[in-house]
Amino acid sequence: MSLIQSVLSLPRAYKRAISLLIDSIFLFCAFWLALFMRLDSFSPLFDQGYWLVFSCSLPLSLLVFVKLGLYRAVLRYMNMQAVWAIALGSIFSAMFVIGFSFLYTAGIPRTVPFIFISLCLILIGGSRVSVRAVISHQRWHKKASVLIYGAGSSGRQLATALSQGPEYHAVAFIDDYKALQGQIIQGIPVYSPEEISHVVERKTVQKILLAIPSASRARRKQVLAKIDCLGIQVLTIPGMADIVEGKAKLEEFKDVGVEDLLGRDSVEPKPELMNADIADKVVMVTGAGGSIGSELCRQIIRLKPTKLVLFELSEFGLYTIDKELNEYKQQHDLAVEVLPLLGSVQRVNRIETVMKSFAVQTVYHAAAYKHVPLVEHNVVEGVRNNVFGTYYAARAAINANVETFVLISTDKAVRPTNIMGTTKRMAELVLQALAKTQHSTRFCMVRFGNVLGSSGSVVPLFRKQIKNGGPVTLTHPDITRYFMTIPEASQLVIQAGAMGKGGDVFVLDMGDAVKIYDLASNIIHLSGFSVKSAELPDGDIEIKCTGLRPGEKLYEELLIGDNVSGTSHERIMTAQEVMLDWDELEALISRLDDACHAFDHELIREILLKAPTGFNPTDGICDLVWQQKSTLQQYTADIIELKVAT
Known part of the structure; x- marks a missing residue:
């Protein structure tokens, strides 16, 4: 262990005693040097009056330094407060010298106190700056070099925080503002974005930290496009709102959010639409424990309903x-009554009793099976939950005099190639038909694409695969999807529901479709790795295509036909859809119910194909039970045929 490390490891009291001793020596040197420099002679050493002045001034000077808190300041974290303490203490010390000089008629020249102050600042202050520099230099060798993108207030605060921490030290700033380029801030040079690759190579940068928390997502996407090719891990600091509210600290880094890669900025919600169906009302959310349902609940409780009914089949999700x-x-002192209720939307008596008992006024129906391959493998349950669950919930809403019923639909309901999308389109048809039979309950449905961070979302899966060293798997190199954040989707659902007149199909503006292969590549690059390919066989992470799953299609659409119009909200559109009268739909639903009860999958498929859903399956019947049953029947038939033949 070095001498410096030995001293630093001493107890705090010992280090303060050493500081007092060293400062005493510095004061001694400053006093006599000031006299020598002024008088140009060693004669003051033999003057008893000078010794008397110094002897009386020294303890008082040290006492002032103590009172000013100089010895409470940690050297490695020395700031302007310590500098002011040194300056003020030096001035007081000079005043003591002047006072005792008059008291003992020592005859100290008038310029000596000023020279004394200067020497105190140099010796006492300079020694501390030097020690801090040595300690910082030693610690920097153990830290990873990072580059901070953004030399604004957040970037400067981040650089200061890093200098005190044990992990990173900033070697450069990158900033678009030309006035800052070429300058040095806090000892760190500022470069232009065009120089970033040169800076990364020359300063052996290991990570890039984005310090632009207030920038729009479109701006962040532009920045990330410049960094993507460098093959260095990119981390971002939390948003300023989270920092101010105490939800996060400036130095708490996280991976770049995929929402930044999409470059999509959310639109500020309209208060009148957000409050219309929720404020001071009894609101119920089915599927309250799911990804969308739980976020709806978070948004709803902020709008202060009188009661919030959570209806959920999963005990853990509800808990x-x-x-x-x-x-x-409790944190926000709200008077909202939260009512957690277990139940299935397939139990019509249960859901109707709940709605009547609590006089529910608004329902957000998010309960559904949404995972395409799973529904393909469990056709009857998919139909039961998505079609009949919606039908039962809607019937219960009418009987309970619910004012507004909003169905959470999906883009997979458009020209569906799978059972999940088809059942969601059937659910839309049910609400459209019911909307025409009565006027007590307003029915509307909101259709949108994939949400980031939901259960089954590709992004968490990609990050996990990258962490494990790959490969990153996707079904097809050309597959594209629409994406939206869960909070934005939930806010738009609430606002769209408030605009419904009855039977409306709302479509959320999802922006541009995203190619999943490009998304995977960007996440790999921004995690600090390269993509392994035929052109780069030595790359770090391979992207492997596994083939389309049952019912999955390459491209998804949000609209049926071209009869689409805008609304008062820039991100919400409305589409005119093919509808059925209730008599036609009731007959269709009745046949579908009988087919499900009999587990007649051929008939289920026939009914769904004839319904006006646009169902165009890409696979045969994939239900696992049906396939097993068919296999057993074929096996039995083969055995019988073999016995007959023998």
Whole structure:
């Protein structure tokens, strides 16, 4: 262990005693040097009056330094407060010298106190700056070199925070503002974005930290496009709102969010639409424990309904969201009554009793099976939950005099190639037909694409695969999807529901479709790795295509036909869809119910194909039970045929 490390490891009291001793020596040197420099003679050493002045001034000077808190300041974190303490203490010390000089008629020249102050600042202050520099230099060798993109206030604060931490030290700033380029801030040079590759190579940068928390997502996407090719891990600091609210610290880095890669900025919600169906009302969310359902609950409780009914089949999902909402209630002193209720939307008596008992006024129906391959493998349950669950919930809403019923639909309901999308389109047809039979309950449905971070989302899967060293798997190199963040989707659902007149199909503006292969490549690059390919066989992470899953299609659409019009909200459109009268739909639903009860998958498929859903399956019947049953029947038939032949 070096001498410096030995000293630093001493108890705090010992280090303060050493500081007092060293400062005493510095004061001694400053006093006599000031006299020598002024008088140009060693004669003051033999003057008893000078010794008397110094002897009386020294303890008082040290006492002032103590009172000013100089010895409470940690050297490695020395700031302007310590500098002011040194300056003020030096001035007081000079005043003591002047006072005792008059008292003992020592005859100290008038310029000596000023020279004394200067020497004190140099010796006492300079020694501390030097020690801090040595300690910092030693620690820098153990830190990873990072580049900070953004030399604004957040970037400067981040650089200061890093200098005190044990992991990173900033070697350069990158900033678009030309006035800052070429300058040095806090000892760190500022470069232009065009120089970033040169800086990364020359300064052996290991990570890039984005310090632009207030920038729009479109701007962040532009920045990330410049960094993507460098093959260095990119981390970002939390948003300023989270920092101000105490939800995060400046130095708490996280991976670049995929929403930044998409470059899509959310639109500020309209208060009148957000409050219309929620404020001071009894609101119910089915599927409250799911990805969309739970976020709807978070948005709803902020709008202060009188009661929030959580209806959920999963016990754990219900427990989790109920606990979270009650904690939020306590933190914000809300009077909202949160009611966690277990139940299935397939039990019509249960859901109707719940709606009537609590006089529910608004329902957000998010309960559904949404995972395409799973629904393909469990056709009857998919139909039961998505079609009949919606039908039962809608019937219960009418009987309970619910004012507004909003169905969470999907882009997969458009020209569906799978059972999940087809059942969601059937659910839309049910609500459209019911909307024409009565006027007590307003029915509307909101259709949107994939949400980031939901259960089954590709992004968490990609990050996990990258962490494990790859490969990153996707079904097809050309597959594209629409994406939106869960909070934005939930806010738009609430606002769209408030605009419904009855039977409306709302379509959310999802922006541009995203090629999943490009998304995977960007995440790999921004994680600090390269993509392994035929052109780069030595790359780090391979992207492997596994083939389209049952019912999956390459491209997804949000609209049926071209009869689409805008609304008062720039991100919400409305589409005119093919509809059925209730008599036609009731007959179709009745046949579908009988087919499900009999587990007649051929008939189920026939009904779905004849319904006006646009169903165009790409695979045969994939239900696992049906396939097993068919296999057994074929096996039995083969055995019988073999016995007959023998």
